[in-house]
Structure formats: structure tokens, C-alpha cells
Amino acid sequence: MSSSDDEQPILIVSADDYGLTERVSEGIIDAHEHGVVTSASIIAVAPAFESAAKRLRDVPSLGIGAHFTVVGEDPPLLSAREIPSLVDKAGNFWPTWRAFVPRAAAGRIDPDDLRREFTAQLDAIRSAGLVVDHFDTHQNVHLWPMVSDVLLDLGDANDVHAIRVMRSNGRGPIGITVRQLARRLEAQLRERHWAWTDAATGLDEAGSIGLGEMVEAVGRLASSGASSAELATHPGLPDDPDRARYRWNYKWDAEFNALCSETVRIAIDELGFRLGTFADLPRAGL
Secondary structure, three states: OOOOHHHOOEEEEEEEEEOOOHHHHHHHHHHHHOOOOOEEEEOOOOOOHHHHHHHHOOOOOOEEEEEEOOEOOOOOOOOOOOOHHHEOOOOOEEOOHHHHHHHHHOOOOOHHHHHHHHHHHHHHHHHOOOOOOEEEEHHHHHHOHHHHHHHHHHHHHOOOOEEOOOOOOOOOHHHHHHHHHHHHHHHHHHHHOOEOOOEEEOOOOOOOOOHHHHHHHHHHHHHOOOOEEEEEEOOOOOOOHHHHHOOOOOOHHHHHHHHOOHHHHHHHHHOOOEEOOHHHOOOOOO
């Protein structure tokens, strides 16, 4: 393109689940240093969080998101007594958004419990010496209004004013609901002068973005005409026995290889994107 860098659309290539395992964390850093990853979302409740966070301090060029977690296999930071509405009788998070959202819709999730657990997770990330430039969540549960309300208050109180707004191309009820919730969240963000990308992909195809799919995804983002976009991915290095406890059927290795391929880098360049992080996004109305 003949335009200046400032006129080029920004592409944030995010790698989620930093801290999940050692090999996932190493893969994310490798995909930044040798590929196109520009941002990592770190999970404070994940088993490899502490050791992985130390390595992340040595990679200042990598944007950092707080990947807040209230569903999944890993336990909360706080006790069941402190956050009773977020856990089952064994003190574990609900397994997926499919169990969490109906409880939230029925008024069985206490926003104060969310606030306490999210604050503990953000404190853990910051105590590790990391500077957070945006918020997102495991399984994108922050699209649900109660969760986004809590996160926006937390961000305003901690000088973080950028958040992921994921979209869906799905034609079924889930895709329609995601688009409706995304529009609601965008309205909140405008009112509160936050930053987010104009387009995003990675929800419908989560964990299965190989080389061909990644090139196609970048093409779709470019064709949207958005001034900023996010590609959310889940890379990891192979031979990782610690991933066995996560029965997600994700293709971590394939996504890692795609992110490090010259083909994807060339596609990003030819489509006119400049790589960036959430810190590069302008805040609405400012």
C-alpha cells in the first residue's frame, strides 16, 4: 500500500491461554518471536501461570491481556466460601459457558462473586510484574452483560480501557446471540470511552485454524474494511502431555505452525495490515 503506517488497518494476532501449560506458553512466545503473534492472553488460574509469567516479563514487545476465567477445568483463586455462586459443590468452576450462562440468566450468579474473583486474578497477573493492555475471557463469557459490567468497572478502576469484542458468522442461535451481545457491548464501550477492534474472528473456528483457514480468516478481516481487527488463536508446541486434561480437541500444533509460516506473514502484508496490539487502538470519543 502507498498509505502511511498510521493509515493502514491494525491487525492484532492474539494467542490465548498463556500459562495453560509450559509448552503452550513456550509456543506462544515462539510464535511471537518467529511468527505473527502480537498479543498473549494470560490465565491466572492455570497450572503453569507462575513459571510462564516470569518468562513473559522478558518479552516486552508482546501485548498482554488478562484472560479472566470463570469456567473450565482449572480451580478459582478464591475459596468456595468467597465466591459460592461461581462454583459447584466441589469448589470447581462450572465446566463451560453452557452451564454458566443459564445460571447467570436465572440470577444465580452473584456479580460480587465475579468482582472478587476477577480482582484476584488481575492482582495475580500484576503481582507477577506484567502490564495488562486489555481484558478478555475464557470462552468469551464477558459477552454476557453481567460479566461485561463487572469487567468494565474493574478496568476503569485499574486504568485498563481495552477489551476483546468477538464476533460470529454463525447462522444458528449461537451466532445470532453472539452478534446481539457484541452490539450491546460495543454500545457500552462507546459510552465509557474504551477501545476495541472493529472486526474479530476466532470464535467459530476456535482451536482449528490451520494454514489455509488462517489465510482465509485474514482475508475475511481485510474484506470487512475495518480499521482494526483481531485474529484470536490457540497455538502450542507439540509433545505436550499436560494438555491431556483439556478435552477441547484443539489443534494447537497446527495453529502454531500456521502462525510461524511465511505464507501467513505475506498474506498479512499483501492485504495491507500492520501488526499491532490493543495498546495501539484509539479509545472511543477521545
